[in-house]
Amino acid sequence: MVTSIHPNREKNKDGEKxxxxxxxxxxxxxxxxxxxxxxxxxCGGSCACSTCHIIISDPDKYDAIPEPDDDExxxxxxxxxxxxxxxxxxxxxxxxxxxxxEVKLPAMTRNMQASDFGGVNPKHH
Amino acid sequence: xAPEKLCSAACHHAFNTTRTAEISIALRSFSxxxxxxxxEQSHSTTEHNAPGPAxxxxxxGSGPAGFYAAxxxxxxxxxxxxxxxxxxxxxxxxxxxxxxxDHPEVKNCQDEFNQVAQxxxxxxxxxVELGRDLPLxxxxxxxxxIVFSYGASKDKEIGLEGEDKPHIYSARAFVGWYNGLPEYRxxxxxxxxxxxxxxxxxxxxxxxxxxxxxxxxxxxxKTDLTSYAIETLKTSRVKHVHVVGRRGPMQAAFTIKEVRExxxxxxxxFSPIPHHLFPPNSKSLERPKRRLMELLQKGKPHDPQATKSxxxxxxxxxxxxxxxxxxxxxxxxxxxxxTALSDPSSPSSPVSNTPETTTIPTSTLLRSxxxxxxxxxxxxxxxxxxxxxxxxxxxxxxxxxxxxxxxAPAHASPHAHAQGxxxxxxxxxxxxxxxxxxxxxxxxxxxxxxxxxxxxKRASLNSASTLHHPKRGxxxxxxxAAAEGHRLEKVVSWDGWHRIDEKEKRAGAMKxxxxxxYGRVEDMVEAAAAGGGGHVH
Numbered sequence: 001m002v003t004s005i006h007p008n009r010e011k012n013k014d015g016e017k018x019x020x021x022x023x024x025x026x027x028x029x030x031x032x033x034x035x036x037x038x039x040x041x042x043c044g045g046s047c048a049c050s051t052c053h054i055i056i057s058d059p060d061k062y063d064a065i066p067e068p069d070d071d072e073x074x075x076x077x078x079x080x081x082x083x084x085x086x087x088x089x090x091x092x093x094x095x096x097x098x099x100x101x102e103v104k105l106p107a108m109t110r111n112m113q114a115s116d117f118g119g120v121n122p123k124h125h
Numbered sequence: 126x127a128p129e130k131l132c133s134a135a136c137h138h139a140f141n142t143t144r145t146a147e148i149s150i151a152l153r154s155f156s157x158x159x160x161x162x163x164x165e166q167s168h169s170t171t172e173h174n175a176p177g178p179a180x181x182x183x184x185x186g187s188g189p190a191g192f193y194a195a196x197x198x199x200x201x202x203x204x205x206x207x208x209x210x211x212x213x214x215x216x217x218x219x220x221x222x223x224x225x226x227d228h229p230e231v232k233n234c235q236d237e238f239n240q241v242a243q244x245x246x247x248x249x250x251x252x253v254e255l256g257r258d259l260p261l262x263x264x265x266x267x268x269x270x271i272v273f274s275y276g277a278s279k280d281k282e283i284g285l286e287g288e289d290k291p292h293i294y295s296a297r298a299f300v301g302w303y304n305g306l307p308e309y310r311x312x313x314x315x316x317x318x319x320x321x322x323x324x325x326x327x328x329x330x331x332x333x334x335x336x337x338x339x340x341x342x343x344x345x346x347k348t349d350l351t352s353y354a355i356e357t358l359k360t361s362r363v364k365h366v367h368v369v370g371r372r373g374p375m376q377a378a379f380t381i382k383e384v385r386e387x388x389x390x391x392x393x394x395f396s397p398i399p400h401h402l403f404p405p406n407s408k409s410l411e412r413p414k415r416r417l418m419e420l421l422q423k424g425k426p427h428d429p430q431a432t433k434s435x436x437x438x439x440x441x442x443x444x445x446x447x448x449x450x451x452x453x454x455x456x457x458x459x460x461x462x463x464t465a466l467s468d469p470s471s472p473s474s475p476v477s478n479t480p481e482t483t484t485i486p487t488s489t490l491l492r493s494x495x496x497x498x499x500x501x502x503x504x505x506x507x508x509x510x511x512x513x514x515x516x517x518x519x520x521x522x523x524x525x526x527x528x529x530x531x532x533a534p535a536h537a538s539p540h541a542h543a544q545g546x547x548x549x550x551x552x553x554x555x556x557x558x559x560x561x562x563x564x565x566x567x568x569x570x571x572x573x574x575x576x577x578x579x580x581x582k583r584a585s586l587n588s589a590s591t592l593h594h595p596k597r598g599x600x601x602x603x604x605x606a607a608a609e610g611h612r613l614e615k616v617v618s619w620d621g622w623h624r625i626d627e628k629e630k631r632a633g634a635m636k637x638x639x640x641x642x643y644g645r646v647e648d649m650v651e652a653a654a655a656g657g658g659g660h661v662h
Contacts, residue, residue, distance in 0.1 A: 042563055044233030051564045074382040077413035078562065 001099035003028070006057075007037045017102065024096065028054055028089035028103060039105060045090035047071050050079040052089035057102040059085055064097045081106040178595035179204035179246070180581060183268045183547070185255055185501070186275030187211040188218020190553025192238040193567045194272055197574035199244060202581065206246045208268075208599040212254035213307070214617040214649035215625060216242075218276055220563070222306045225333045226348035227340065229639065234563055242619050248599055251617030252650060258613060259606055261503030265546040267601035269529065269592055270577055273509070273518055273551040274570065277496035277559040283325060287446045288492070292318055292456040296326065296334045296493030303337060303354040305642035307649075310353075316361035319488025323459055325443055326493030327370035328378035329562075332387055334491055335366045339393050339433050349633065349640045366435040367485055369461070371442045372476050373402050373469055374421050378560075381417045387435060388425050395425045396436035404470040414472070438485070440464045440476075447484060458486040496559035508542035509549050517558055518551045524573030525550055529584050530591055545591045550577055621653030628652045 001024070006017040022031055029052040032039035040051035053076070056062040062085040068076065072091050076082060086106070094101070182198060184191040187209050195207045215221060217235055224231045241247055255261045264271055280297040282288055294314055301309040316322075322338060324331045337345070342359050370377050388395050398421055404410065407418040421437070441461035449455040463481040468474040500511035508527040510519045520526050526549035533543045552573040553566045561569075584590040597604075606613055617625075625643065633640035643649045 040564075040567065042234045042237070042567060043230050044236060046230035046233060048228070048230040048233075049562070049564050051567065070385065071382070073416065074380075074385060077381055077416060078564070082412065 001094060001096060002101075003031060003094060003098070004100070004102040005032060005035075005037060005054075006102070006104040022094050024094055026094045028052070028087075028092045028094075030090075031094075032089060032105075037105070039089060041090060047075060047088060047091060050075045050088065053079040053081075053106055054087055054089045054092070054103045055081075055083050055106055056085040056087060057104060061098060061101050062087075065092055079106070178593070179206050180269045180592065181206045181208070181267070181596040181598040182577075183264050183271045183598070184209045185271065185273050186218060186553070186555075187216035187238075187249065187251075188274065188276055188553065189220060189234060189238075189563050189566045190274035190276070190556075190570045191218075191272070192216075192241055193570035194274060194552050194574045194577075195247065196237065196241045197571050198577060199241065199246060201574075201578055204246065206248075206598055207241075208248045208250055208602075210250045210253055210255055212252070212257075212275075214252040214622065214646060214653055215643075216249060216251065216622055222301055222304045223330075224304075225300075225337065226304065226350035227336070227345065229348065231563070234567075247619070249617070249619040249622060250599055251622060251653075252615050252646070253613060256502035259602070259611055260609075261501050262506045262540060263602055263605050263609070263611075265507055265542070267597050267599075267605070268547040269581075269596055271507070271547045271549050272573065272577075273501075273504075273526075273549070273555055274553045275498075275501070276554045277498040277516070279497040279499055280492070281495045281497050283443055283492050283494060285443060285446055287448070290446075290448075290456075291315070291454045292488060293446070293490045293492070296324065296330050296491045297496060299334055299491055300330060303350050303358075305351045305644050307644060307646045310644040314357065314489075316357055316363055316489070318362075318455070320362050320364040321367070321485075321487045322363045322365070322489040322491065323367045323369055323485055323487045324491045324493055325369050325459075326378075326495070327368055327437065328493060328495070329380060329383045331368050331491075331493040332379050332383035334493060335368050335435055336383075336387050336390065338363050338366055339387075339390055339435060341392065346636075347638055349638055349642060351642055351644060352636070353644065363489070364433050367438050367487070368435065369438045369441050369443070369485070371440070371464055372474065373439045373466055374398065374418060374437070375404060375414065375470055375472055376466070376474060376476075377437075377439075380562075381413070381420060384417070385420060388420070390435075392428070392431045392433060394427055394431045394434035396434065397424050398422065398437060398439070402439055402469070440466070441483070441485075442476075442478065444482065446490070456488055456490060458484045459490055460484045496554070498555045498559065506540055506542070507546070507549060509551075515558070518555055520551050520556060523576045524552055524556055524569075525576050525580070529580060530587070530589075545594065547596075548577075548580065615650045617650065617653045620655075624655070625649050625652045 001022060002019055003022050004017045004019045020031055020035055029039060029041045029045050033041065042051045043049040068087060068091065072088050075088060076086055079086060180202060182205060184195055184207055191209055195209065198205045199207060217238060220232055220235060242249060253259055280295045292315060298309045298312055299314060302312040324334050342355060346355055403418055403422055407415055410418065440463055442464050443459050444462050445460050446456060447458040447460060449457050461483055462478045463483065464476045465479050466474045466476050498516045504511055512519055518526060529548035530544060534541060550573050552570040557569055581592060584592040629640040629642055643652060
């Protein structure tokens with residue numbers, strides 16, 4: 001079966017997507033990392049962080065994935081750019097029903113802080 | 126040296142699995158990793174720089190900020206040489222000394238850090254404290270860039286009279302104590318003084334402290350929580366923990382995973398939160414806050430068999446400590462002023478005091494109102510300014526403190542920053558303040574690394590740039606330190622850390638735990654020595 005990943009994290013940029021032949025049981029974090037895409041899995045895929053946050057492009061495909069449990073939802077709550085069809089990549093396993101699944105990698109930015117607006121210029125004496 | 130891990134796939138995709146899915150992933154990952162490695166090894170020049178000396182970077186601090194910055198630099202500018210300075214003999218920063226022992230999966234990022242450390246371009250310089258063992262300005266001439274990523278080594282005080290007396294602890298110290306931080310090996314918290322403890326502050330550190338105080342010792346004994354702390358917890362009389370906050374549920378700093386875990390702790394009751402403290406229309410809140418309010422409002426059914434309990438006590442600001450009349454060193458209670466929120470539904474609502482006060486009886490107080498970074502002596506000579514009020518280094522917003530090739534100031538003293546000296550950067554808590562989880566620090570470290578890489582691209586186009594001059598890094602630092610009379614005898618290398626690591630794991634295996642941490646620096650140093658012994662206690 002096939003899954004497609006839009007690797008480009010910038011907003012509003014359609015860009016290319018990569019298609020991968022995958023097998024049942026492969027999870028999206030492992031698929032992305034095996035193919036050298038820019039997806040972190042800081043906790044090693046154990047649902048203890050939000051760095052593998054992905055966005056499912058098709059709402060119907062999103063519904064075909066078993067619902068996230070409290071643990072996953074708790075981690076998703078911390079993810080930047082959370083959407084209605086967000087999941088943790090490490091928790092989404094490919095099944096025949098998900099053949100053709102297309103996902104996007106969200107923009108990866110830190111939390112905004114006051115210092116983001118009008119920062120101090122670096123020193124040039 | 127430990128065998129290098131080539132494949133970036135999780136190790137549970139073992140080759141003895143019969144699942145073709147996992148084998149195919151593992152094989153693809155393996156071939157990608159070997160192809161990348163071959164590419165790296167065949168390049169003596171880099172994509173970004175003209176042929177020339179490899180950039181040399183000193184990273185101060187070996188926690189997530191330092192390691193993620195190092196990883197990005199080494200991946201994107203092939204040949205970058207990193208020397209990572211760490212004041213302890215052991216690496217990983219708060220991943221080792223902050224993350225709770227019952228949250229081992231959070232420490233998995235160490236696997237990534239280990240992969241960085243395997244590179245021949247990476248050198249770990251452990252047990253060297255800059256500003257104390259080694260003057261910081263010595264680094265200036267031996268690197269193209271210095272990155273400050275040493276986090277926050279102090280905590281904020283409430284400012285109460287008597288806060289330095291017995292039975293008052295910093296949560297940071299308590300966490301360090303049970304996690305084996307040598308600085309707090311002898312904290313000896315008195316958990317027998319009474320049945321109640323108050324934690325002031327409602328962030329995730331407060332959650333960890335409450336959970337460790339209330340969890341069954343049987344469960345904790347199988348973790349890497351230090352044995353000396355287990356012994357103390359075994360005799361603890363603490364039965365109720367008040368986790369007290371100055372503001373309300375919508376403003377508290379804890380995150381939902383940690384609260385859920387505490388609420389569902391077996392054998393521990395959770396006091397219901399008064400309904401009027403919640404926003405009236407929680408269904409219209411954004412998802413993270415909505416789920417959190419729902420969780421807090423739902424609480425947990427009271428268990429008459431439970432012997433322990435905890436509560437979230439909101440809208441209370443501590444004003445003074447009450448001591449036993451007969452013994453000024455025995456805590457009797459804490460008096461609070463009731464506070465009021467201007468806008469209870471807003472996460473950033475201002476809060477003010479009311480005339481009302483209340484006293485909560487307790488024998489033990491832990492303050493958990495935030496960590497605080499401090500400057501390294503000699504920073505100003507290098508050209509960095511530490512903002513003591515903010516607790517952060519001054520930078521341009523992305524982590525740049527001082528650019529490469531910056532001329533020396535006019536009328537400068539001989540020891541001030543010179544034109545060919547290292548550029549300065551910062552990453553992590555010392556850059557943004559001491560908040561956020563590992564994922565936030567990781568993203569921040571990537572941002573600093575991107576700034577460095579972009580600066581190098583520009584510098585490489587300038588034929589006069591210092592970037593084209595080779596720098597000696599740690600060997601140069603050692604030579605200059607010796608010449609100036611500084612003795613650096615017990616530097617711990619990555620191999621030395623590996624020896625400490627192996628001994629800790631073996632000592633832990635005998636007790637059915639992942640590791641038994643060394644609690645003293647001298648024992649770590651002894652264990653790090655080749656052929657060294659070292660008793661774990």
